[in-house]
Amino acid sequence: MVAEAPGVAFGYVRSADQGAPRPVRHRxxxxxxxxxxxAAAIDLGQRGVPVVLLDQDASLSEGSRAICFAKRTLEIFDRLGCGGEVAERGVSWNTGRVFFRDRELYHFDLLAEAGHHRPAFVNIQQYHVEASLLARARALGGIDxxxxxxxxxVAQDDDGVMLTVATPEGEYRLGCDWLLAADGSRSTVRTALGHTSRGQVFRDRFLIADVRMQAPFPAERWFWFDPPFHPGQSVLLHRQPEDIWxxxxxxxxxxxxxxxxxxxRVVPRVRALLGADVPFELVWVSVYTFACQRMARFRDRRVLFAGDAAHGVSPFGARGANSGVQDADNLAWKLALVLDGAAPARLLDSYCDEREFAADENIRAATASTDFITPKSEISRIFRDAVLELAATCPFARPLVNSGRLSVPSCYAASPLNTPDGDDFTAAMAPGSPAADAPVRVAGVPAWLLDHVGGAFTLLCFGAVPAHLPDLNLTLRRVVVAPHDGTAPSGWQALEEDGTLSARCDARxxxxxxxxPDQHVAARWRAFDAARLAAAVQRATATVAELCAC
Amino acid sequence: MLNLDAGISAPDEFYAALIDAHRGLTMAESARVNARLILLLANQIGDVAVLRAALLRARDGVAGSAAPERRPDTP
Incomplete structure (x- = not known):
């Protein structure tokens, strides 16, 4: 699949809804x-939910914008059917280097562990990611x-939402059962409903210069504090595809x-970094400020907020687009169950519980990075510089250096959807955690765990297949790891493993x-029990148990 | 927890060394030395609960109050 280049405009197309005598109602x-x-539209589309997707513009993102896409986001894109394309087109990196003045302080490896399909990060322009997602959405069908x-x-009552939509041909009205606002930091929907995103605005400005050049830098994240070529400030260098930095x-x-x-102004700054003899071309320039903030609640009755519309962070740590895609990942399966009548609307409150928690985690991390990079007072600058000076020779000071704590997925440890551990397990992969990937084999062919779990609720059994499953009233994907006799009964996917998966799951x-369905752990046990499984599924879908087991 | 009893093996020697460490420095230079010293000692202590108690004790009585909560720049 060849994705569109930046700047490609999509034509305005009149919708049949525009001529309707009364507002057309969508789900x-x-x-x-x-x-x-x-991402949300594809996820819901894959679940059979028809989606109307509105955008005020007629093109992909202008400029590279969010360029660092994290491992967990790539895993979500894998589930959405375009992870491979994004990962292959992007520049993979795991190593970061931190410099202070004219010397390297230390470097770190974000994915020291082998046995994961996706790297810690790929760098790729946001418009390429959007192009891959758009191609997937079009191929999928059902997304208007x-x-x-x-x-x-925007207006809503208990029954639904009514939108007024402006087009080049004038306005029309559109109804829906549920509305998802993923319309960015200046969200029109948020403003229209009288909500605000509150938090801390940082008094600093940053310049993005995307340059095309043939350069000897490796595919790593380089961060300088107070470098000789840009004294008193910080500089961050990242490689993107197509020789763009x-x-x-x-x-x-x-x-x-x-x-x-x-x-x-920009060219001399770049030349100071690269040296006078390196030819380069400016591709995109932007000056930005940022805030760490969020809405108080990500749901207002029949309207849900995701991504920058719901929360904002400083860019250090790549927590903007990554957390937004994780919002979509968290919400889509819940919304699909509610739309299908398989779960009550209160399941959507768990989206708020889980993703507001994640937003707070991201805001804390991004704020701490920003405070280190942009000291707010003379004494904080003195401590910051003391940490950097010591870090060159003292290992103890390196964990204090904060050039951006890079995005990792949240573990929803306190989620009401979790069934707390009753059996003895190690902490890794505790309920609420995203499932860790691991190498597996399917009929002898190398594969990855995460390609075989999720989408639906998944029962992952080690060694043995349960004789009887409870009647669950929803789709349950069934996977058995290393079945005793090497085969699995009908309806079960058998995976072989080398011990890595069992170790990561603390499985016996x-x-x-x-x-x-979003690959997060809902429950785990040392032995299968049909009643406990049924109760855990009910808990994870916010469905009241119809029968009391006591 | 934070030890407020006498714990330095040679108090006079330590105090003289502390003052010596700043001899001939401007206030700005002394501030740098102090910052490094605090970081080195903090690592030696290691326990964040003890460090927090020390930070509270050190601030006690200065500017009349405990550390204010972070306040956002905007509502």
Whole structure:
């Protein structure tokens, strides 16, 4: 599949809804065709939910924007059917280097452990990711994408949501059962419903310069504190595909954003880093500020908020787009169950519980990084510099250096959907955790665990297959690892393993995991029990138990 | 927990060494030395609960109050 280049415009197409005598009612409308809205639309589309996807623009993201896509996001894209394309097109990296003034302080490896399909990160321009998602959404069918359809008003009651949508041909009204707002940090839906995103605005400005060049830098994340070529500030260098490099210069609060965008200012900054003899071409320039903030609640009755519409972080740590895609991953299966009548609407409150917790975690991490990179007072700068000076020679100081704690998925340890451990297990893969990937074999052919779990609730059994499964009223994917006789009964997927998977799951023969459709652990036991499984599924779908087992 | 009883083996020697460590330095240079010293000693202590107790004790009575909560710049 060849993805569209940046700048490709999608034509406005009139929808049949526009001529309807009364507003047409849909089950689900998603606002915003960025990475989050597209991921949610695909996920719901894969579950058979028809989706109307509105976007006010008529093109992919302008500029590379979010360039670091984390392992967990790639795993989600794998489930959505475009992980391979994004991973192959992107530049994989696991190593980060930190420099202070003119010397390297240390380097780190984000994925020191082997046996994972996806690397810690790939760098790829946001518009390439959006193009891959868009191609997948179009191929999937059932997703009605409407470019240049801009939401201007939102009203809701207990039964549904009514939107007013502006198009080049004028306004029309559109109804839906549920609305997902993935319309970015300046969310129109959020504003229209009178909500705000609150938090801390940072008084600093940063310059992004994407340059095309033939350069000898490896595919690593390089971060400089106070380098000789940009004294007193920080600089971040990342490699993107197609010989494009992202250089992020801290400018300080007093910088003039309009002047700093001009080539007259940008080119000398880049030249100071690269040296006078390295030819380069400016591809994209942007000056930005940021805030760490979120909405108080990510659900307002029949409207759900995801991605930048719901929360914002500083860019250090790549927690913006990655956490937004994880929002979509968390929400899609819940919304599909609610739309199908298989779970009550209160299941959607667990989306808030889990993703607000994740947003707080991301905001804390991003705020701590920002405080280190941008010291707020003279004394904090003195401590920051003391940490950096010591880190060159003292290993103890290196964990204190914070150039961005890079995005890792949240473990929903306190989620109401979890069945707490009753049996003795190690902490890894505890209920709420995303399932760790591991190498497996299917009929002797190498494969990956995560390609065989998730999508639906998955029962992952080690060694033995249960004789009888409870009647669950929903689809249960059935996977058995290393079955005793090497085969699995009909309806079961058999996986062979080399011991890595069992070690990561702390599994013994008889151990059973229940994974949610988003691959997070819902429950685990040392031995299968049909009643406990049924109760765990009910808990994980916020469905009240019909029978009391006591 | 934080030990407030006498624990330094040679108090006079330590105090003289502390003052010596700052001899001839400007306030700015002394601030750098102190910052490094705090970090080195903090690592030696290691236990965050003890460090937190020491930070609270050190701030006690300065500017009349405990450390304020972080306040956002905007609502």
């Amino acid at each position: 689900l409308v998603v606002v915003g065709a960025g990475p989050v809205g597209l 994408i409407r470019w240049q359809h801009r939401v201007t008003a 992202r250089i992020d210069f801290q400018l300080g609060w007093d910088a003039d954003p309009a002047a700093e965008r001009t080539p007259e 023969p008889g151990t059973v995991y229940l994974l949610r």
